[in-house]
Amino acid sequence: MPEAPKSMLAYDYLLVGGGAAGLSLAYHLAQEPRLANKRVLLIEPEAKNRNDRTWSFWADEPTPFDALAVGEWRKIVFRSPGFAQIFDLGRYRYRTIRGLDFYQFVQQALASLPTQFTVLRDEVLTLENTLGGVRVRTVAGQEFTASYAFDSRPPAIEPRPDTYRYLLQHFVGWEIETTRDVFDPEVVEFMDFRSAQQREARFMYVLPFGPRRALVEYTLFSARVLPKAEYETQLLDYLANNLELIAADYRITAEETGAIPMTDHPLPARVGARIINLGTRAGRAKPSTGYAFRRIQAQSARLAAALAATGQPPADLTGDRWQFRLFDTLLLDIMQRQGEMTRDIFRQLFERNPVARIFRFLDEKTSWTDNLRVMSSVAPGPFMRSIAHVLRGRPGQRKDSAG
Template identity: 70%
Template sequence: MSVAAKSDVSDLPREFDYLIVGGGAAGLSLAYHISREPRLASKRVLLLEPEAKNQNDRTWSFWADAPGVFDGIVAKEWQQIAFRSPTFERVIPLTRHRYKMIRGLDFYQFVQRALAGNPQFACVATTVTAISNTADGAVAYTPQGEFRAQYVFDSRPPELARLQQPERYRYLLQHFVGWEIETGQDAFNPETAEFMDFRGEQQQQARFMYVLPFDKRRALVEYTLFSAEVLPKAQYEAELGRYLHQLLNGQAYRITAEEVGAIPMTDHPLPAADGAHIINLGTRAGRAKPSTGYAFKRIQQHSARLTAALAATGHPPQNLTGDRWQFRLFDTLLLDIMQRQGEQTREIFTDLFRRNPVERIFDFLDERTSWIGNFQIMNSVRPWPFLRSIGHVLRGRPGRR
């Protein structure tokens, strides 16, 4: 078998050990983790993906305090971050962690090269119209016919528009427009990532700027919002223009690339599986953290968890994600505040960064803190917004402005 995408599948088997539906971050991550596991070397894997994945369509950023399998393609890492709001600013050196960025095209090409020489993998360029469980596996239906496997791993985006229950759950988006820019003179500190700059108008929402400097003259600058609806594109561009005019003191710049996105942020239950033989991946499995939108590292942890269990037992783990209930509650409370009074998000994050070491904040957002760490985090922020949201959770309905 070859991992090169095929549209003519007449010579391809119809039964595999694993089917991976979707060749984005989640699907390719699982495929790569499987390829590195010697105990799974005999497993036949088919990747079903309609797009070529040959464009730099996104970037992923994350913090990490341990080596990762994709460190070799990290485009840039930062040893300090900056947090800024009208009442508090701090540049924070990172001790245990580093903040890292990977470009989408680098990731796609890296995994595709790794799989290309592995005979256990094949790829078909096709859409998947449906997946169903069978008595001893699952079947994926495509325009090229049916493909069967013991397990199907489904990374298609969840159909939240169809599934929404706004009387019970909270539905927001983390949406953004980002420009990669280049200046004619030195303008950036390449050692510091501007993690959150909340100094702009909030307009009853959570809005901040995010700046990743690659060197003294090149940076990614994003305008990011947490709200229920995206804006007309011209509004993002106007805010980016105003911010850059002030940041660069009127210095000219050139836009070299653009990034546009909208990540669902919701406490709507996103199941880790659909039946015994269909395992969900990526945003379909809730791997984008509901309160922040960060997903890449959570996807890697999920892929490693699934791969380890498949290698050890032949089956996915009983607890597919390892998620802990208390962190789902914390996410719900913050989502409730964002939906009800999004502008309060700025003060909450200001409290967090003013009153906690950054390593504790990162551990909390990674869902690694103990009950003591959780208490320290919650005790550091103003209580009233969270108490109101606890009341909404207990009553079983989201807060409203």
């Protein structure tokens, strides 16, 4: 793709950020024949030439990136004290995609359309609405205009803990190879809550890529990240006591870490008339689970379809439904004031619902009837207390804390 020259240039669409959200929208624009005459500028400071993350998701229909999956599973298992069950996913498939594979796939697709897409290695300094468009200035001093801008930079949030809830989904994972068969390659350990909760939501997650290779990850929902040694202690304990592995039985081939913001703080879908937010900046990481990849794809498809049909973004930029925002807020409230109860809530969900209903609920595709079935399957007490907190406009706090 050609680099943009150092002069004021006009584009149809400006993409700020070339991570999952920016590249996803770029790919959907590239696949839409009715937008073939549109000129798109993507500004991203990093080369995106390393595997910096992975994305997992479930789907009951084909997606544009299925061929990139390094793993596909038809079964998951949920475990907690007193309950464990393997679930056949039916028409659903659980898949994992490596970041580098995704970056290279989309970059190659854009490179095949050099007259439509331009990529600039630079950082946006200012982005503003103008009369009938947007203007951007970069750190390197270049300026560009466009009809619309799509901004996927991480959001800058001024916390208001007296009104909203702020947690993190944080984790450390090791990809390991073992000297003997250990893993069932057909079953994902979706959530294993058997470890001590320590007043938070803590579980193990295992993606088996074969009998002797898997990603083993320790994940928490809480307000603060831990010292790295604490994650490693839990991983070592799981390998030793659950998988019966000693140090000589395996080697660590890769490591991944992360901390995904989980909040009900409002994240606007747009800024003014012409700047549209994407990805986590637009709240695409689901507040109660941290899953984002499929939500990003849904927003990208929605935007591309509307631009092709009408020349402008849709009036409803995300298609989010208010009741699911409320459900997320209620669960965040429980996690914040008594995180260890999360284990029981998920156990009740998996024990009392078909897995397809759970996935539809998490995908925000369930009907009111199914929503009532899901909510009636869990103990009402914690949610009633959180409803009271929502009504009074103050987040819940731990029982031994003020508030």
